[in-house]
Amino acid sequence: MKLTRRQFLGLVGGGGAAAVIFQACGVPEAELFVESTNQIPEDLVSGLDNWYATLCRQCPSTEGIVVRVMEGRAKKVEGNVDFPVNQGKHSARCEAGLQALYHPDRIAGPLVRTGERGGGQWEEVSWPDALGRLAQQLRGLRDPAALVMVTSPENSYSGLVADRFVTRFGGQRLRYETLESTNVRRAVKLVYGQDRMPDFDIENSAYILSFGADFLNTWGSPVRHARGYGQFRQGDRERGTHVHVDSRFSMTGASADEIFFVKPGREGLLALSIASVIIEDGMGNTAAADALTDGGRIDMGRFAPDRVADAVGVSADRIHSLAHEFAEHRPGIAIGGGSAAAHTNGLFNMIAIYSLNHLVNAVGVPGGVMFNPQPPIRDLPAVSTVSSFADWQKLAGQMRNGGVGVLMVRDADPMYGLPGATGFRDASFNVPVIVSFSNRMDDTTALADIVLPEHSYLEDWDIAVPDHGPGYQTVGFQQPVIRPFFESRGAHLGTRSFADAIMTLAADLGLDLGLPATFAEMLQDGAAQLHGEGRGSVTATDFRAFWNGALQRGGWWDANARSAEAAVRPPALPAQEEAPQFDGSGTFHLIPFASASLMDGRGASLPWLQATPDPISSATWRTWVEINAKVAEEMDIREGDLVRIVSSFGNPDASSAEGIEALAYPHPGVPPDVVCVPLGQGHRGGTRYEKGRGSNIMSILAPRADTQTGALAWAATRVSIQKTGGWVRLPKFENTVPDFPRDEEQEVIKITPTDT
Amino acid sequence: MLQGDFQPKKPTRKQLIKLSIFGLIGLVPLTALVFFFMFLFSAWLGKPMAVFGYDEGPTQPIAFPHTRHVQELGLDCTFCHRNVTKGAAATIPPVGLCMTCHKVVGEGLPEVEKLQAIYDSGKPIDWVRVHRVPDHVHFNHQAHILFFSQRDAIAPSQVCATCHGDVGGMVKVKQARYLKMADCVNCHRDNGAPTDCVTCHY
Numbered sequence: 006m007k008l009t010r011r012q013f014l015g016l017v018g019g020g021g022a023a024a025v026i027f028q029a030c031g032v033p034e035a036e037l038f039v040e041s042t043n044q045i046p047e048d049l050v051s052g053l054d055n056w057y058a059t060l061c062r063q064c065p066s067t068e069g070i071v072v073r074v075m076e077g078r079a080k081k082v083e084g085n086v087d088f089p090v091n092q093g094k095h096s097a098r099c100e101a102g103l104q105a106l107y108h109p110d111r112i113a114g115p116l117v118r119t120g121e122r123g124g125g126q127w128e129e130v131s132w133p134d135a136l137g138r139l140a141q142q143l144r145g146l147r148d149p150a151a152l153v154m155v156t157s158p159e160n161s162y163s164g165l166v167a168d169r170f171v172t173r174f175g176g177q178r179l180r181y182e183t184l185e186s187t188n189v190r191r192a193v194k195l196v197y198g199q200d201r202m203p204d205f206d207i208e209n210s211a212y213i214l215s216f217g218a219d220f221l222n223t224w225g226s227p228v229r230h231a232r233g234y235g236q237f238r239q240g241d242r243e244r245g246t247h248v249h250v251d252s253r254f255s256m257t258g259a260s261a262d263e264i265f266f267v268k269p270g271r272e273g274l275l276a277l278s279i280a281s282v283i284i285e286d287g288m289g290n291t292a293a294a295d296a297l298t299d300g301g302r303i304d305m306g307r308f309a310p311d312r313v314a315d316a317v318g319v320s321a322d323r324i325h326s327l328a329h330e331f332a333e334h335r336p337g338i339a340i341g342g343g344s345a346a347a348h349t350n351g352l353f354n355m356i357a358i359y360s361l362n363h364l365v366n367a368v369g370v371p372g373g374v375m376f377n378p379q380p381p382i383r384d385l386p387a388v389s390t391v392s393s394f395a396d397w398q399k400l401a402g403q404m405r406n407g408g409v410g411v412l413m414v415r416d417a418d419p420m421y422g423l424p425g426a427t428g429f430r431d432a433s434f435n436v437p438v439i440v441s442f443s444n445r446m447d448d449t450t451a452l453a454d455i456v457l458p459e460h461s462y463l464e465d466w467d468i469a470v471p472d473h474g475p476g477y478q479t480v481g482f483q484q485p486v487i488r489p490f491f492e493s494r495g496a497h498l499g500t501r502s503f504a505d506a507i508m509t510l511a512a513d514l515g516l517d518l519g520l521p522a523t524f525a526e527m528l529q530d531g532a533a534q535l536h537g538e539g540r541g542s543v544t545a546t547d548f549r550a551f552w553n554g555a556l557q558r559g560g561w562w563d564a565n566a567r568s569a570e571a572a573v574r575p576p577a578l579p580a581q582e583e584a585p586q587f588d589g590s591g592t593f594h595l596i597p598f599a600s601a602s603l604m605d606g607r608g609a610s611l612p613w614l615q616a617t618p619d620p621i622s623s624a625t626w627r628t629w630v631e632i633n634a635k636v637a638e639e640m641d642i643r644e645g646d647l648v649r650i651v652s653s654f655g656n657p658d659a660s661s662a663e664g665i666e667a668l669a670y671p672h673p674g675v676p677p678d679v680v681c682v683p684l685g686q687g688h689r690g691g692t693r694y695e696k697g698r699g700s701n702i703m704s705i706l707a708p709r710a711d712t713q714t715g716a717l718a719w720a721a722t723r724v725s726i727q728k729t730g731g732w733v734r735l736p737k738f739e740n741t742v743p744d745f746p747r748d749e750e751q752e753v754i755k756i757t758p759t760d761t
Numbered sequence: 762m763l764q765g766d767f768q769p770k771k772p773t774r775k776q777l778i779k780l781s782i783f784g785l786i787g788l789v790p791l792t793a794l795v796f797f798f799m800f801l802f803s804a805w806l807g808k809p810m811a812v813f814g815y816d817e818g819p820t821q822p823i824a825f826p827h828t829r830h831v832q833e834l835g836l837d838c839t840f841c842h843r844n845v846t847k848g849a850a851a852t853i854p855p856v857g858l859c860m861t862c863h864k865v866v867g868e869g870l871p872e873v874e875k876l877q878a879i880y881d882s883g884k885p886i887d888w889v890r891v892h893r894v895p896d897h898v899h900f901n902h903q904a905h906i907l908f909f910s911q912r913d914a915i916a917p918s919q920v921c922a923t924c925h926g927d928v929g930g931m932v933k934v935k936q937a938r939y940l941k942m943a944d945c946v947n948c949h950r951d952n953g954a955p956t957d958c959v960t961c962h963y
Contacts, residue, residue, distance in 0.1 A: 037893070039853050039889075040885045043856045050844045052850050
């Protein structure tokens with residue numbers, strides 16, 4: 006039969022149409038099944054949702070969340086309306102907890118390395134086998150101090166278990182924080198005599214003067230601050246005034262009424278100058294002024310606005326009027342942190358800034374700085390201590406000399422976040438055994454010998470104290486909202502609770518932790534102590550009812566249990582300025598900043614967070630460098646130009662010593678001598694969503710530390726910018742849709758003079 | 762005019778007349794045939810007809826006899842279909858519920874052994890659906906059951922038969938009513954229930 010082209014086309018078309026029609030007639034096969042599950046709790050009604058209160062552990066601020074669960078699957082995260090820290094609000098990071106729970110690259114059982122270190126070859130073993138191997142290694146240590154455990158600064162029962170294990174074994178424990186808050190915490194201790202971070206009562210404040218801290222976005226407890234800020238600006242009260250001082254255009258700066266750019270590291274000098282005006286003009290608390298000036302022995306005249314204006318980069322008149330505004334609008338709060346604390350004079354800056362609160366009577370009063378009391382549970386750690394950069398350098402040296410036998414890492418990624426110049430990564434090759442508790446691959450886990458994947462926080466129990474509490478006693482209860490996802494793999498595979506794993510290990514080693522036998526008993530013991538108090542948000546006659554009540558509400562708190570401690574007499578201000586020191590050969594100050602969604606890189610494995618636009622640039626998925634628009638024009642740099650950021654530091658290996666690459670984002674709000682780069686990308690290891698994506702700015706930081714505390718001065722690096730000639734379209738939301746075409750002949754609004 | 766271009770031969774006048782007569786005569790039975798099959802097809806989708814045993818209902822992975830459980834043992838519908846008064850779906854009971862009795866009852870029966878094997882494997886049972894309304898229709902069991910049982914002061918399990926027929930008497934469960942829109946609307950009208958579109962299509 007002869008088939009012409011026309012007939013062929015007709016047959017194909019007709020066949021296609023028929024296929025479509027007949028396909029639409031049937032019912033999809035999957036719809037013709039009704040599943041009868043094997044086991045289901047008796048009270049579970051399929052199709053109806055349950056909401057469980059628990060804690061979000063995505064970022065360190067410990068917010069209360071409620072999770073919607075249907076048929077045993079977590080579906081949605083919302084803020085817990087009851088929980089005092091966030092009062093129903095939550096962040097994108099909390100939402101993305103679901104993706105951490107159901108991540109396709111989650112590690113589903115203990116792994117041991119088979120190939121060379123970092124080669125990515127693993128063999129799955131059972132939990133008893135993996136824990137047995139670790140116990141054997143620990144028994145074989147000649148010096149118990151050769152055990153090093155690195156965790157996040159945990160204020161929780163898991164943290165207590167880790168503490169006890171390390172101290173009873175005789176090892177060392179370090180607490181890791183990428184953009185460390187050592188200087189802020191030390192200043193709080195020195196200026197207010199407090200061990201815990203205080204609460205900033207933004208909600209009831211009239212005036213906020215913030216220095217460097219991006220407190221609405223990433224610093225401290227951003228959800229709590231942002232909630233208070235909403236009341237501060239638009240609540241049922243007079244609108245508060247906010248002035249932000251920074252060396253970068255941050256989201257907090259963008260929200261402020263006014264933003265001042267100071268020369269990097271001069272925030273403390275500006276604060277002292279403000280203090281000098283307040284004292285000089287007799288506007289402040291006289292007792293505090295007397296104490297701060299050491300009875301008049303410190304000559305505040307040397308910080309007078311006209312003498313420091315040039316060094317700070319703000320005009321003398323404006324410093325003067327700023328001091329008056331701050332002193333006259335009460336209650337006002339001075340908040341310092343972020344890059345202001347990340348210079349070699351970071352502690353000096355923080356002491357100067359936080360001392361301002363004493364001058365305006367803002368310490369321990371509503372609308373000011375409120376102290377956080379200790380929780381009423383024995384032994385529960387509530388004070389976040391953070392290991393300083395000096396500690397990490399010491400550890401790196403120890404590792405290099407073979408002084409570390411077993412390195413255990415939990416909820417921290419030091420291989421990613423420590424500056425490349427410390428050589429931490431290379432030194433780790435001299436450590437015989439590295440153990441990671443992460444349930445997803447990251448830079449540290451990729452180099453591990455044994456991986457003991459822990460439960461996601463949505464599958465795990467804990468009791469935790471929010472680091473930035475609400476100003477009264479608050480204890481959060483974390484409960485599993487679903488059965489462990491890998492439970493079906495049996496008792497010897499799948500994930501385990503970190504605390505359970507450590508307690509099993511301790512039992513195997515014959516260590517007495519001085520704690521109840523199991524983690525479950527430990528939690529009940531903690532709850533029983535709260536029950537015994539007989540006050541607060543949950544009270545009950547019997548313990549069972551108390552336990553259920555506390556789990557239902559997501560924790561226990563007592564709004565009347567405020568700190569009884571009086572503020573210490575303020576210590577004298579520094580007698581003279583400590584000038585910041587910078588390192589590196591370039592012309593620009595490098596100010597790295599925590600990404601709004603990825604934070605310090607911990608969110609990089611979650612696509613929702615990767616795709617969350619940065620609040621200033623609206624950029625996603627990449628590493629970019631914010632540079633002043635005029636400077637960029639002079640250097641002939643356009644948006645999306647691939648530029649190389651070069652410092653004279655980096656890893657000893659050649660690739661990063663040449664600097665890192667980033668996409669240029671010219672922005673008029675960036676000061677001309679500053680470039681800003683977000684943290685979070687540039688992972689060498691990790692899951693499919695983060696590996697090999699973008700660049701890691703921490704890798705090229707100068708190994709500079711605060712002169713007094715040894716905290717990493719992560720804003721003390723100077724860099725140069727070089728064009729590479731490449732161009733990549735910067736993935737961002739802003740300006741991707743062009744403006745409406747305007748018809749110049751037809752005005753939308755016509756303004757005419759009134760007198761015609 | 763290029764080679765290969767399509768050019769139909771022009772029919773003669775006689776051919777045209779012949780064609781139109783045949784066409785007109787053919788059109789009537791064709792239309793009737795199309796309508797007939799459409800009707801047959803849609804009716805079939807609603808409820809298969811009682812020819813060649815097509816209305817018997819599908820064969821299930823386990824031949825569960827409602828007759829034995831309902832007629833002989835007198836179990837209430839809501840004993841197994843527990844959520845019928847609580848939610849949109851009546852729900853098929855989990856395997857665990859069957860096993861509360863069948864751990865000991867029915868030992869040795871082949872179908873019960875099948876059930877026990879499934880329970881031990883931890884897997885679900887994929888039953889073949891008998892009653893189904895399309896995706897754009899929402900049917901809520903709770904509302905219907907409670908309406909009739911409260912109005913007529915009868916037990917919830919006495920309401921089921923209104924739509925499902927005498928399931929207790931069926932060896933293989935089959936569809937008893939058409940459950941097409943007309944069926945729904947008629948019943949709504951008879952019982953004074955709303956007949957707005959959004960009652961079901963939301």
